[in-house]
Amino acid sequence: MCGRMALTLPHDAMVQLFGAAPANDLPDSPRYNICPTQAVGVVTSDGGQRRYRPMRWGLVPHWYKTPTDGPLLINARAETIAEKPAFRSAVRERRCLVPISGFYEWTKDARDNRLPWYIHPKDGGALVLAGIWQDWQRGDESLTTLAIVTCAAGAGLDHIHHREPVSLAPDDWAKWLGEEGKGAAPLMQAAPKDRFEAYRVDPAVNSNRAQGPELIEPLDDGGE
Template sequence: MCGRYVVSQDPDDLAEEFGVDRVDVRERLEPDWNVAPSKDVYAVLTRRDRDTGDQERRLATVRWGLIPSWAKDPSIGNRLINARVETAAEKPSFRRAFAARRCLLPADGFYEWRGEKKGKRQPFYIHPRDGMLAMAGLYEIWRDPTRSDDDPHRFRWSMVILTTDAVDEIGEIHDRMPMLVGREHWAEWLDPANGDVRGLTSLLAPAVPGVLDAYPVSTEVNKADNNGPQLIEPATL
């Protein structure tokens, strides 16, 4: 799974890195070294321009914890933070988003924990040796029935991270990890007109062995309220 990650880049840098046409964020987020579920995060996605009808790549803010369009209660998003790529295209909670609302989730790296849930668990920081990660995600737009049609907050944008079996040394830390999208496949993955489920799944890949580094960090990261660059400093076991 993926329960925490890091995004320290500002939206302008992310826009350049991901070839974004428009920065469409509700607010500029502060660098976050402990991104946790229910927080707002940056997502790269493709939307149609209302005036021209052209598809454009945008940087948007979404809430981590997907709320399906059919949900009656937004609290379901508290449980839908990860989706298994093996079944996401078929599951009722994710299949509509998989069909047409796919996104990239920029990250400096992510955390995983080693050890039994009921025992002492050691956090590790996992990051690319070069550049940023583009984690595969799905997003939804949920209409809040309690808000009026003229309320600017009547729509809630939310996301879920796709995960797969962990590979290489990452599998020795945790058995699941985020799915990644290579730069050469970004356009295909983001294209809302691409409905080829099998082809889309083939675009995704776990990390190539040797591309990611992992090292232990302080258990300070365990508490979601803790933040700052000190969280990714190596710890001595």
């Protein structure tokens, strides 16, 4: 799954990377502990015109009477995304790219303590996740929200967690955005084994209030 993220790269770099027009209300960057319900910058495409714009992390289906009317849908399972009422329209019509620097996952020790890991591309560049999005409105209140697509973890990460976010190589960005026709389903698979570096980080990140570059620094006795 994916429940916390970091974006340390500047928005200008994201705009240049994707050839997208930036919105004026993008969230601050860098951010080292992005949590569900917070805004993240995502890339969408309308007729081939790309936009880099903010969305609230946690998809709100159109039938919710309030944003908290049901479960917080931060992830969408690739195996069932085309069948679930909350996701099936979005995966056909409203796909987006979610560029981040890395994400966090947790294991537990023998005393049931939660041990955070930071996972990021070995090359240090942007990690581009597959997302879906949905507009929601009731009266004067409106939100644009997203969920991140997940799949069974591959050999590179399955020792940490049984799920991982779907990450997209540059050659796949246009197809996921719908700029190159249909056929995005095969993209919803685990990353190659050698894409990621994963290591233990300070448990301070367990608090959703924690911020700062020290959150992504490896522990001296951390993992691989």
